[in-house]
Amino acid sequence: MTSQNDTTICIAHVYRGSFVHSTRSAAVEILQDTVLGVDRAGKIAFIGDGSDLDRLSQKWGFKPSDVKQLGQCEFFMPGMVDTHIHASQYSYSGTALDLPLLQWLNTYTFPVEARFKDLSFAMDVYTRVVKRTLKNGTTTACYFATIHTDASLLLGQIADKFGQRALVGKVCMDHNNYNYKETQMESVEETKRFIQELLKKEYPHVRPVVTPRFAVSCSSDLLSALGEIARNNDLHIQSHISETKEEVEVVKELFPDHKSYTDVYKKHHLLTNKTVMAHGCYLTDEELKVFRETGAAISHCPNSNTSLCSGILNTRKVLQNEVKLGLGTDVAGGYSPSMLDAIRRALDSSKVLTIQDPNFQTLTFQEAFRLATLGGSEALGLDEQIGNFEVGKDFDALRVNLCVPDGPVDVFPGDFYLSLCVLHRGIPTGDDRNIVEVYVAGRRVVPLPEK
Numbered sequence: 001m002t003s004q005n006d007t008t009i010c011i012a013h014v015y016r017g018s019f020v021h022s023t024r025s026a027a028v029e030i031l032q033d034t035v036l037g038v039d040r041a042g043k044i045a046f047i048g049d050g051s052d053l054d055r056l057s058q059k060w061g062f063k064p065s066d067v068k069q070l071g072q073c074e075f076f077m078p079g080m081v082d083t084h085i086h087a088s089q090y091s092y093s094g095t096a097l098d099l100p101l102l103q104w105l106n107t108y109t110f111p112v113e114a115r116f117k118d119l120s121f122a123m124d125v126y127t128r129v130v131k132r133t134l135k136n137g138t139t140t141a142c143y144f145a146t147i148h149t150d151a152s153l154l155l156g157q158i159a160d161k162f163g164q165r166a167l168v169g170k171v172c173m174d175h176n177n178y179n180y181k182e183t184q185m186e187s188v189e190e191t192k193r194f195i196q197e198l199l200k201k202e203y204p205h206v207r208p209v210v211t212p213r214f215a216v217s218c219s220s221d222l223l224s225a226l227g228e229i230a231r232n233n234d235l236h237i238q239s240h241i242s243e244t245k246e247e248v249e250v251v252k253e254l255f256p257d258h259k260s261y262t263d264v265y266k267k268h269h270l271l272t273n274k275t276v277m278a279h280g281c282y283l284t285d286e287e288l289k290v291f292r293e294t295g296a297a298i299s300h301c302p303n304s305n306t307s308l309c310s311g312i313l314n315t316r317k318v319l320q321n322e323v324k325l326g327l328g329t330d331v332a333g334g335y336s337p338s339m340l341d342a343i344r345r346a347l348d349s350s351k352v353l354t355i356q357d358p359n360f361q362t363l364t365f366q367e368a369f370r371l372a373t374l375g376g377s378e379a380l381g382l383d384e385q386i387g388n389f390e391v392g393k394d395f396d397a398l399r400v401n402l403c404v405p406d407g408p409v410d411v412f413p414g415d416f417y418l419s420l421c422v423l424h425r426g427i428p429t430g431d432d433r434n435i436v437e438v439y440v441a442g443r444r445v446v447p448l449p450e451k
């Protein structure tokens with residue numbers, strides 16, 4: 001499993017041990033005693049068998065003594081991809097979960113987001129959310145910021161500083177009852193400025209994403225303008241869709257000439273193969289078909305869906321319709337910034353559907369693992385670059401140790417070598433203490449720098 005015979009590549013790091021990841025054909029593949037080399041550009045240069053170490057070291061020009069050997073309780077897994085998180089809402093995560101979505105936004109969210117005009121407040125919150133999510137193994141985050149361009153640029157700067165791969169969106173909204181909003185012209189002009197200034201920074205792993213908040217808070221003219229900006233600049237797009245029944249009804253009233261909620265986004269050129277829409281709990285089969293045809297993805301945010309009593313996404317139906325699907329924490333509708341939590345909640349919500357209908361085909365643990373890694377990379381259109389361990393992809397990885405002192409997981413004699421059973425225990429019961437190192441494009445970003 002090496003790339004073409006290119007030995008001119010300089011190898012920066014070589015790791016040996018167990019690797020766990022998803023592939024197109026296997027939801028979970030466990031590679032025992034494997035050697036993986038990372039080149040100076042942070043890309044996976046080769047993957048081979050441990051028994052082949054001498055030949056690999058000669059071929060790739062590294063000393064066997066330089067190989068970093070994983071411990072018996074350790075393995076590497078791909079970095080997790082949070083396909084939907086509101087960086088600005090991290091300041092109140094874990095609180096304010098007592099109202100349904102539309103009231104929740106007016107009562108808690110908009111007043112907090114309005115505070116991000118203050119750059120020192122933004123600096124504090126954004127630094128904390130980037131550090132916290134990195135520690136929890138989120139190597140890629142698709143962020144909503146706020147309507148404020150300068151604070152949104154600051155989020156990009158902070159993600160770059162700490163080495164997180166990120167899509168950053170300046171939120172657009174020109175229509176709601178609360179005074180946290182922009183005019184349509186401001187929204188368009190500031191979005192253009194945000195994109196231009198963020199791209200000018202040339203951060204290697206941070207990109208802008210066009211971000212209409214959702215159809216409820218955007219005029220038709222604004223949606224059209226944003227669709228055009230995304231198309232002209234070949235950019236990602238993110239928004240929300242069909243999170244609650246009430247919201248679906250409001251969109252029907254606001255856009256009476258459209259066939260469905262999905263049709264609203266489609267008609268405004270906001271559904272592309274670089275689009276990720278959060279939630280989708282109430283999408284019809286016909287709407288899912290439009291998602292498949294356009295290549296748009298869904299971000300499943302189960303913690304948020306339960307916490308705000310929004311709904312339950314039928315993930316099986318989404319997968320059967322071959323719609324790209326990733327997981328999101330949706331902080332702060334979801335109270336946890338951890339993607340491990342998102343995996344657990346995805347399993348829980350799928351099991352609730354099985355309780356309601358015993359014939360429902362529950363999401364498996366392996367499938368949930370894939371959604372958090374490879375699935376997320378597909379949802380963000382980044383699967384050529386990240387999502388699993390393949391030669392030529394960036395080395396975005398978590399070094400997991402199930403036996404950390406005072407850790408949350410107990411491993412029993414005979415549990416190792418790594419098996420699905422051990423993985424099955426570690427992922428549901430582990431936490432950030434077990435994620436001892438995090439790599440983005442080959443660079444170690446966790447443990448975090450002291451300052």
Ligand SMILES: [Zn+2]
Nearest residue numbers: 086240278330
């Ligand atoms: Zn959201």
